[in-house]
Amino acid sequence: MTNRTHAILVLIAAVAFAVSPAIFPGFAGYSADLFPIPQRDPPVQPAGWAFSIWGVIYLWLIMGAAFGLLKRAEDDDWATMRPALLGSLAVGFLWIPVAQVLPGLATLMILAMMALAVVAMLWAGRRDPWFEGHPVALYAGWLTAASGVSIGIWLAGHGIMSQQVAAILCLIGVCALALTIMAMRPDEWAYPLAVIWALIGVIAANVAAGNTIVTVLALIGAAALAFRAVTGLKRKGHA
Numbered sequence: 001m002t003n004r005t006h007a008i009l010v011l012i013a014a015v016a017f018a019v020s021p022a023i024f025p026g027f028a029g030y031s032a033d034l035f036p037i038p039q040r041d042p043p044v045q046p047a048g049w050a051f052s053i054w055g056v057i058y059l060w061l062i063m064g065a066a067f068g069l070l071k072r073a074e075d076d077d078w079a080t081m082r083p084a085l086l087g088s089l090a091v092g093f094l095w096i097p098v099a100q101v102l103p104g105l106a107t108l109m110i111l112a113m114m115a116l117a118v119v120a121m122l123w124a125g126r127r128d129p130w131f132e133g134h135p136v137a138l139y140a141g142w143l144t145a146a147s148g149v150s151i152g153i154w155l156a157g158h159g160i161m162s163q164q165v166a167a168i169l170c171l172i173g174v175c176a177l178a179l180t181i182m183a184m185r186p187d188e189w190a191y192p193l194a195v196i197w198a199l200i201g202v203i204a205a206n207v208a209a210g211n212t213i214v215t216v217l218a219l220i221g222a223a224a225l226a227f228r229a230v231t232g233l234k235r236k237g238h239a
Contacts, residue, residue: 010068010069011069017061020094030099035153035158039163044163047205050197050201072128078125080123088117118143121185134189137194140191151170171214174195178192179224182232189229200218202214202215
């Protein structure tokens with residue numbers, strides 16, 4: 001498959017991914033009753049307004065893919081990351097209808113989306129960061145947080161652990177994974193930005209609920225990611 005064909009497919013997939021909520025309407029998070037133990041307001045889940053980041057992600061991915069096709073269709077600097085991004089977007093297109101009925105499978109799908117998006121981010125070139133690296137990084141960062149949320153809800157929903165314990169363990173896991181990924185691309189600020197945004201949403205939801213432990217843990221995680229991001233940018237500035 002040629003570089004240009006991959007570029008065309010990535011643009012098609014980005015558009016399809018962005019319109020998937022209109023094609024498969026009615027999703028507003030996992031239905032509480034899909035689980036043996038209904039999950040209403042789980043502490044691992046950010047406040048509803050935090051999900052507005054999807055609008056930015058959709059638009060930025062489309063803009064990046066369009067630029068890549070029009071200006072960098074045969075560019076090897078872009079070619080390396082396109083297969084992984086294409087795979088993530090293809091799975092993402094089907095995620096909503098699955099999440100409406102099978103949250104366990106949806107959790108596995110979002111993990112696959114996240115893994116492929118992270119690979120795409122790590123393999124992205126550095127010549128066109130605002131069209132190649134940053135939009136994919138923002139997408140990968142949000143999926144990293146969303147994977148932890150999905151796992152936490154599934155664990156509590158099946159009685160494997162309480163909502164509180166699931167939230168604590170998954171927040172620790174998300175922050176540890178994010179810091180590990182940041183170490184592999186320390187100059188990419190859009191990735192931690194998305195994770196921090198999700199953690200701010202968790203903080204807001206748990207402050208309102210009076211959940212001090214989860215609030216403090218999310219705050220510590222956000223601070224650690226912010227510190228690591230600033231450190232990475234400073235090192236890049238001195239490089």
